[in-house]
Amino acid sequence: MSLLEVRSLRAGYGPVEVLRGIDFHVDEGEVVVILGANGSGKTTTLRALSGMVETSGEVVFDGRSIAGARPEQVAQAGVAHVPQGRGTVTDLTVEENLRLGAYTRRDKEVGTDLERWYEMFPRLAERRQQQAGGMSGGEQQMLAIARAMMARPRLVLLDEPSLGLAPLITQGLFRTLGDMNRDLGTSMLVVEQNATLALAIATRGYVLETGEIVVEGTATELAGNDDVRKAYLGI
Amino acid sequence: MTVFLSQIMNGIQNGVIYASLGLAIVLIFRTTGILNFAQGEMALFSTYVTWELTRLGLPVWLAIIVSMILAFIGGALIERIVIRPFEQSSPLVLVIVTIGLFLAFNALAQLFFGVEAKALPRAYPDRNWLIGGVSLRSDTLVLIAVLAVECLLLWALLQRTKVGLALRAVASNADSARLLGVSAATMLMLGWGLAAALGCLAGALVVPTTSGLTAGSMQGILVFAFAGVALGGFDSPIGAVVGGLIIGIADALTRQYVPALAGIEIIVPFGLILVVLLLRPQGLFGHVKVERV
Incomplete structure (x- = not known):
């Protein structure tokens, strides 16, 4: 059974339907990427999983239905969501x-994890007592990812992590995501426009077009698909 | 010199009153991002409840504790029933809603408890010491002690506990906090409940030092409490206390030494606020919002 199983998911804002019934799944340990242009429904897909928009359809996570659950309940179930714009709580310090990020945990190892992520992202360690709102976009994205990992999630949802970042920083970021998946086995669902980088770390992928899934396959298949190459890889 | 010190003491006496209500205003702002203009009238109403409980035979201190608990529940319910429907509205709408609450609580207080002044006894002995010609009242000492304890507890709650972290996170970025597993709804109710309880304590301690409890008891105090909070910084408990004290002392000294301003002494503390906010818009102890995009 898949870790996340989504069937005929529909979502929208008021009368506007953005997702018109999509099916996909994420298996334990996979990195799954959803590619799509602006307005195709990528962000809405993640927001629907987290209960931030009105939805219908089936969402089963770890054997339990989370369709219609509130955002905090989805988080408590073990899904971490790194939202677009990074969701930095600007008035709080980095630490x-x-x-x-560890709010849902009840164990005593929060301090240990804190040190681990400071080791992984030394920039955050240097700025631990600074107000988080004052950091650069790249640093805030590192913070958002480390904060999501502090929950020890089973699945991380990443909403366009490359948005607004310099190419070199984006490359480093995706390398880190790949490492995290390999070393910790954390499953990831990434929505991205930067197909090259996303497919490089992905196991499988889907292409979303105006609210419907039009192509699906392994990362290698997608990278070799002519339509995908034209639309998202600029080849 | 004695006159000067006496006036300072008068100022402190009033300042601690402003500060005690100011703390409730700061707490609600820190935890929900709302400026609650009804804070004074909520305190007024719960002070009437304290008074009612003493009439039923409860000792004053017990009446204060029970009415604080009731105020906590009432504050949480107000958030849930009155504020929640406007959660997505603009801050201006919320300001209007709290002004509506202000009017509603004032009217309800008059409806339930009548218009004649009520005498609420002190929970401690009324003493007055003369130290070098300056009078020091037990009222002032009690309020200072209570403020100190409140500041310490608030600081510990907000800066040292997980709940405090969640409260601040929801005030700053509710969507993000929810994605991290914080129930924003619970935190907002908690913030309102705690502020209502603090306001109740302020009312129950302040009213016995005045000429009696009437529907107008809190209005003058609320204006000065807001002034003190603006001066000290809306997000700083210490700022509310220092701001309240400065307002009280400036007012008292103006009364004594600037007879030309008799009747309009109030312009001195407010002029002071104007100058401070021009130089330091976040207030003396407030934090600047840092945000890069």
Whole structure:
């Protein structure tokens, strides 16, 4: 059974339907990427999983239905969501943001994890007492990812992690995501426009067009698909 | 010199009153991002409840504790029933809603408890010491002690506990906090409940030092409490206390030494606020919002 199983998911804002019934799944340990242009429904897909928009359809996570659950309940079930724009809590310090990431945990190892992520992202360690809102976009994206990992999630949802970042920083970021998946086995669902980088770390992928899934396959298949190459790889 | 010190003491006496209500205003702002203009009238109403409980035979201190608990529940319910429907509205709409609450609580207080002044006894002995010609009242000492404890507890709650972290996170970025597993709804109710309880304590301690409890008891105090909070910084408990004290002392000294301003002494503390906010818009102890995009 898949870790996340989504069937005929529909979502929208008021009368506007953005997702018109999509099916996909994420298996344990996979990195799954959803490619799509602006307005295709990528962000809405993640927001629908987290209960931030009105939805219908089936969403089963780890054997339990989370369709219609509130965002905090989805988080408590073990899904971490790195939202578009990074969701930095600007008035808190870097360390407070990270501790907030561990809000759902009841164990005593939060401090240990904190040190681990400081080791992984030394920039965050240097700025631990700074107000998080004052950091650069790249640093805030690192913070958002480390904060999501502080929850020890089973699945991480990443909404366009490359948005607004310099190419070199984006490359480093995706390398880190790949490492995290390999070393910790954390499953990831990434929505991206930057297909090259996303497919490089992905196991499988889907292409979303105006609210419907039009292509699906392994990362290698997608990278070799002519339509995908034309539309998203600029080849 | 004695006159000067006496006036300072008068100022402190009033300042601690402003500060005690100011703390409730700061707490609600820190935890929900709302400026609650009804804070004074909520305190007024719960002070009437304290008074009613003493009439039923409860000792004053017990009446204060029970009415604080009731105020906590009432504050949480107000958030849930009155504020929640406007959660997505603009801050201006919320300001209007709290002004509506202000009017509603004032009217309800008059409806339930009548218009004649009520005498609420002190929970402690009324003493007055003369130290070098300056009078020091037990009222002032009690309020200072209570403020100190409140500041310490608030600081510990907000800066040292997981709940405090969640409260601040929801005030700053509710969507993000929810994605991290924080129930924003619970935190907002908690913030309103705690502020209502603090306001109740402020009312129950302040009213016995005045000429009696009437529907207008809190209005003058609310204006000065807001002034003190603006001066000290809306997000700083210490700022509310220092701001309240400065307002109280400036007012008292103006009364004594600037007879030309008799009747309009109030312009001195407010002029002071104007200058401070021009130089330091976040207030003396407030934090600047840092945000890069």
